[in-house]
Amino acid sequence: MKHNNLLLLNKEQLKSVTVLDGPLLVIAGAGSGKTRVITYRIAFLLENGYKQNEILAVTFTNKAAMEMKQRIKKITGLNLRLLTVSTFHAFGVKILKKHGHLLGYKKNFSIYDQPDKDSLIKDILADEGPVKIDNTQLLSNFFSKIKMNQANSEDYEPEVLRLYHRYQANLKAYNAVDFDDLILLPLKLFSSYPDILKLYQDQYRHILIDEFQDTSEVQYKLIKILGRTANSVCAVGDDDQSIYSWRGANFGNIMNFQRDFRGTLEIKLEQNYRSTPVILNAANELIKKNSKRKGKTLRSVKDESEPIIIHMPQNERMEGEWIAEMIRTLLVKHNLKYHDFAVLVRTNHLTKPIEEAFLRDNLPYKVSGGISFFQRREIKDILSYLKILANPDDNINLLRIINVPRRGIGLKTIEKIANSADAKGISIYSLISSLRFGGKDKFEKKILDSLIEFVTLLDYYREKIMHPKKIAVTVKSMIEKINYWGYLLTENKKKQVAQWKYQNIMSLLNSIKDYEYDPDNLSASIYDYLNRITLNTKDEQPDMEKGKVQLMTIHSAKGLEFDTVFIAGLEEGLIPHARALSDDERILEEERRLLYVALTRAKNRLLMTSCKTRRKMGQIEDCNVSPFLEEIPERFYEYYKEKDDEQGDSSVDFFEKFRKKVLQ
DNA sequence: ACGGCTTCGACGGGT
């Protein structure tokens, strides 16, 4: 590697980058340059003769994967079309596309996201009649657990198991997979077809995993089996930052790694390049309260520190206003850009009052996470059309749009065709198609015509959309044909709303166009596009953040860093979350880790707010500050002091001064 | 079948 590149690493990082044989485990605290190790290790491999397709790198999010690829491109100057840097899920899609037929899936399989999964479960429940557990969310979680634990399904009610089997059977019939399948099916494939496994084992000489503390059992099994004969397997992570246990993450995998990969070289990184000493020490003191952890040393390389600021606004409206005001002040004072600021919160809905304050103040911002562009009603409608074009067996998405825009097909008709399709063991789409030839007598003429017109339209556009670089134009013509604009006008009383929604659809068309004309997309197709956006729950454009304050949950801030970080809603019941407290001790420790992750996102400044009252489900409630604040030594923080020329509530001021005195 | 009106339940995190 070019000499000056290796100079950007400290001694331990350098070792982690250049030792190319055997298993390697880098467990180190926040901001110690772990992600940098992965990035430079890949660059080093490429510059030492390893081919792009001999490397498999796994990251936690698609965005992290894209950014890492870009960094490597910059370092090496290479075109990286054959390098795999992806999430476990995207990797799973790749495998299933190639070999899914061996497990009985067609190439055009659909990937069901959470809403799809929910509607499938609701359909099953509607068909079942009364059952003991009819909560969709609960069942969805159970199904995940049953699927991913594989073994001990005895713990579940026979009824739940029966529903689960129906769920699985329906997925298969619809030629669809859920997110869990994207990990589990490749593993099944590799276990059942040793020759295919060998193919990949031989191919991937070097495997790298970032954020290893948040891999699940099944993901780890996949790494174990793939890495059995690799030259190196390099796992990088921090047990103190494991915050996804509710999704099956198991930081015990760190211990398992040392056990399963004989002769693991363990490297510690103890320099923190990100945060000031005050921020880092506060975080270190907090996380010390956890008992289940690998203790580690972490020293800041910085010397200057500002204290952490705590502010206790009256309510969530004033919290947002204070944050906006502070951003304006700090922006000028420290010559920062809007994107140097982030506001982190525990739950998605907490962003709302902050967003409103930013809007009032004309502060540019971007909310990441939450309801993404692709979750909007109008976008989902169009995407359902695309999904049916791609996979006609997908009953869930077919039923979503069979009467959108309204074409006179109501609940009665739907019930009739669904039952009929079920009885014949064919998809609803096939059943409607077959009505062209027989079984017409069951339907009114008007409805029959409508049904046949529907599938004829889809057949027509399916043929069109398969041609190279014709996705966007086909979709545009289809939207016009079904008169979606007219539908928007009748559905939305305000013409402005309809126009805004139509604009969104135009943005979707542009995103499709960008996708199909991007020369880096070697195999652009409707299938590939749909898979991609299903895995990209969040917005894709990487530059969208520029010049905007970032608003997000702590979970989605993992791995990121900002000059100045606000943590809003530092309240009891939020961190730790009330619903986490009812769980056991381990979950409380995870809540502490969550705050640890939040604190360690900040490079130079950290400000935290805790409201005195907050509106919850319409009701105003009194709030207490998070008990975790007491675990941070007082020498690291101070309460915000209103400026003299501002007419703050003097009793509040008094209270804060008093409180500060008492605490010291 | 459809649109308007009322009532109900959600607000833990996300690939």
Next chain:
DNA sequence: TCGAAGCCGT
């Protein structure tokens, strides 16, 4: 507080 589901009249 809000959107989805449920109810009712046309």
